[in-house]
Amino acid sequence: MATTAAEIRKQVAVQFKPTHLFAHIVLFGVGLILLYPLVFMVLAGFFSRAEFTSSVLGLLPIPKEPTLRNYLVLFYGSTEAGVQKYFINSSIRTVYNTFWALLTSFLAGYVFARLKFKGKDQLFLFLLGTQMIPGTIALIPTYLEYARFPFAGGNHIFNGGTGILDTWWVYLIGGPSINIMGAFLVKQSIEKIPFELDEAAKVDGASTIRIIFQLLLPLQLPIMAYIAITTALGTWNDFATPFFYTSTDSLQTLPAAITRLSSAAAGPAGIPNWPLIITLGLGATIPALLMFFFFQKYIVQGLANTGIKG
Known part of the structure; x- marks a missing residue:
């Protein structure tokens, strides 16, 4: 029997409640607040x-004489800011660190989930404990480690020279590391897979390498996607590494370049070019927002596959 218009209106009236309208108003207001900095x-x-610098900015700053210069600098660069170079450096770091984070996370997770050796649990707890150490505490020891890197930058074993400071080795050596949280998530996920699956594959003649990369790895794709996204976002937004360990302009990434540009007095009366700095900040923010917007579902799937709720 066809549903009449009166019945449809009655169903809609039953489903709609005043609390729904209030919830939508609240969400709309919160959305405006969150979008305001971007606007x-x-x-x-x-x-x-x-x-x-001469205007009194209101809630929405509207220029009297709008100019596209800052956006042209963002896309084409200038003598004041080599934006393309910063974007390339940030992209190379992001891809490089993400690749190593995926590789080390998966292999470490497999080792702690499937292999048996003495002290495995204690070692894993120790690695997890290192995540409780604030990163700022490691800045000075890391700087000294880079500065005293043996046989680099004129160094002997214990003193002299500059080590790998202000070189690409800061990114190539200092960037890759075991993603402990990623390894933890992979370990949790692999442990949910019955070990009998590995044994069945061995009976069929599969080697350990095939079991790892053809059997277990495809089952970890949501976890790997989560690790890739979070690592890429963290690396893209990282300014501490290039800011503290490099000084050459050609080695800067976008976040560090923005920080240096805002710290340096540029222009008349020592006033930084704030519109340009804000525009560059917008350029650094948009890729991260797009990355999160298009891949946010993998973050939820990745955490759901480990059995972690939050």
């Missing part, structure tokens, strides 16, 4: 340096 950055990018 402010977009509008500030149309200011010239002179107008920005």
Whole structure:
């Protein structure tokens, strides 16, 4: 029997409650608050340096004489900011660190989930404990380690030279490391897979390498996607490594370049070019937002596959 218009209106009236309207209003208001900084950055990018420093900015900064110069610098670069170079450096670091994070996380997770050796649990707890150490505590020891790197930068074994500071080796050596949380997630996921599956594959003639990469790895794709996304976001937004361990302009990544540009007095009266700095910040933010927007479902799937709720 066809549903009449009156019945449809009655069903809609039953499903709709005043609390639904209130919830939508609250969500809309929260969404506006979260989007406001992004809107402010977009509008500030149309200011010239002179107008920005001489204007009293309102809630929404509207320039009287809008200019596209800052956005042209963002896309094409200038003598003040080699944006393309910073983008390339950030992209290379992101891809490189993400690759090693995926490789080390999966292999370490497999070792702790499937292999049996003395002290395995204690070693894994120790590795997890290192995650409780704030990263800022390691800045000075890491700097000294890079500066005293043997036989690099004129160094002898214990003193002299500059080590690998202010070189690409800071990124190539200092970047890759075992992603402990990634290894933990892979370990949790692999432990949920019956060990009999491995034994059945061995009976069929599969080698250990085939079991690892053709049997277990495809089952970890949601976890690997989660590790890739979080590592890529963390590396893309990292400014500490290039800021503290490099000084050459050609080695800077975008976040570090923005920080250096904002720290240095540029232009008349020592006033930094804030509209340009804000626009560059917008350029650094948008890739991270797009990455999170398109791949956020993998974050949920990755955590769900480990049995972790939160």
